[in-house]
Amino acid sequence: METETTPAQADVSELDLVRRCQAGQTDAFDQLVTRYRTRVFGMIYNMVHNEQDAWDLAQEAFVKAWKSIGRFRGKSSFYTWIYRIVMNVTIDWLRKRQVKAGGAEFDDAIQLKEIDPASKTVPKADPLPHQRMEQNEIRARIDHAISQLSPEHRAVILMKEIEEMQYHEIAESLGCSIGTVMSRLFYARKKLQISLRDVYENV
Amino acid sequence: MKTFEEKWTAWLDGQLSGKELTEFEASLPDLAAAQLEKRDAQKLGSFLKEQLGAQALSNEEFFSHQLHERIARDTQDRPRSTSTWWTIPRLVWSGAAALALFILTTVVLMTQHQPGEQSEYLTQILQTQVDPRANPNATISIFESKNDNKVTVLWTEGLQTLPADYAAK
Numbered sequence: 487m488e489t490e491t492t493p494a495q496a497d498v499s500e501l502d503l504v505r506r507c508q509a510g511q512t513d514a515f516d517q518l519v520t521r522y523r524t525r526v527f528g529m530i531y532n533m534v535h536n537e538q539d540a541w542d543l544a545q546e547a548f549v550k551a552w553k554s555i556g557r558f559r560g561k562s563s564f565y566t567w568i569y570r571i572v573m574n575v576t577i578d579w580l581r582k583r584q585v586k587a588g589g590a591e592f593d594d595a596i597q598l599k600e601i602d603p604a605s606k607t608v609p610k611a612d613p614l615p616h617q618r619m620e621q622n623e624i625r626a627r628i629d630h631a632i633s634q635l636s637p638e639h640r641a642v643i644l645m646k647e648i649e650e651m652q653y654h655e656i657a658e659s660l661g662c663s664i665g666t667v668m669s670r671l672f673y674a675r676k677k678l679q680i681s682l683r684d685v686y687e688n689v
Numbered sequence: 690m691k692t693f694e695e696k697w698t699a700w701l702d703g704q705l706s707g708k709e710l711t712e713f714e715a716s717l718p719d720l721a722a723a724q725l726e727k728r729d730a731q732k733l734g735s736f737l738k739e740q741l742g743a744q745a746l747s748n749e750e751f752f753s754h755q756l757h758e759r760i761a762r763d764t765q766d767r768p769r770s771t772s773t774w775w776t777i778p779r780l781v782w783s784g785a786a787a788l789a790l791f792i793l794t795t796v797v798l799m800t801q802h803q804p805g806e807q808s809e810y811l812t813q814i815l816q817t818q819v820d821p822r823a824n825p826n827a828t829i830s831i832f833e834s835k836n837d838n839k840v841t842v843l844w845t846e847g848l849q850t851l852p853a854d855y856a857a858k
Contacts, residue, residue: 523752644741686736
């Protein structure tokens with residue numbers, strides 16, 4: 487059973503797997519999916535704050551990756567290439583949702599959504615009830631703060647702080663310049679500092 | 690030229706060094722306050738990583754299985770050989786080839802249609818009415834369109850002088 491790997495570890499045979507995918511071998515694509523499914527799902531979940539939507543979007547992103555893998559030329563890493571697809575799918579979905587919500591900054595329903603304590607998307611430490619409640623409150627505050635950001639700002643802050651991606655990797659994934667990435671990071675951090683300072687100062 | 694936001698972000702992430710770092714820190718009105726802000730932003734980063742970094746995908750195997758089925762279905766519905774034939778580069782090349790063929794055909798047709806052998810104009814050489822002593826080699830021609838009579842050109846050649854009262858008759 488293949489385990490999740492970091493991009494650096496994955497690079498060795500990744501190109502080989504991509505070549506096999508391009509030859510139509512679905513088992514090679516299964517291996518790539520196994521490598522990235524958790525990270526892709528986590529990234530999408532942090533952007534949309536809903537497990538079912540994140541699942542569906544992750545599926546859609548991988549299907550698109552399979553369909554367009556013939557055009558992957560290896561100029562960037564597979565990791566940034568798949569992230570580009572993931573970001574396109576997710577940002578597009580968020581934009582459509584925003585339009586459906588009547589152009590509001592974001593749908594409040596997501597902010598108020600209860601996080602299922604039994605869900606595997608919450609940390610697995612099996613905390614005590616009061617700890618769990620506290621953790622849920624923190625998570626809700628974070629989700630609320632992130633939901634106030636534009637999809638592009640969400641994407642850069644999550645890719646930088648959670649995925650620890652370099653500026654150029656984020657730029658490649660979002661199809662923008664490094665300067666734009668840095669500028670978006672500046673504003674996203676400022677907004678989150680304002681809305682979450684009392685939380686992270688007291689945790 | 691980097692904007693302030695770009696420099697600030699690079700400084701915060703430890704991406705500035707040497708002269709750039711010195712210049713940026715010197716340009717800050719309150720370095721101590723900026724250092725506090727930097728620590729605060731780093732704290733935010735660690736907090737987000739800690740809180741959001743442990744996302745797990747429930748039922749991973751089912752996720753892969755569902756994806757595998759979708760891909761298999763999609764592959765059956767649309768054979769790869771037909772779906773990948775008319776890619777954008779191929780369309781571009783086909784368009785360019787068609788354009789080149791059109792230009793080539795046009796050029797060939799135009800060169801074959803040189804005037805001279807079979808002019809569309811009817812040429813009549815008129816009896817010269819010019820004084821032969823003054824203009825010994827003068828000729829006067831009239832060109833008329835064969836298809837209609839809307840175009841008529843009077844062509845005179847070899848005139849050395851043109852009498853003031855001259856009129857072609």
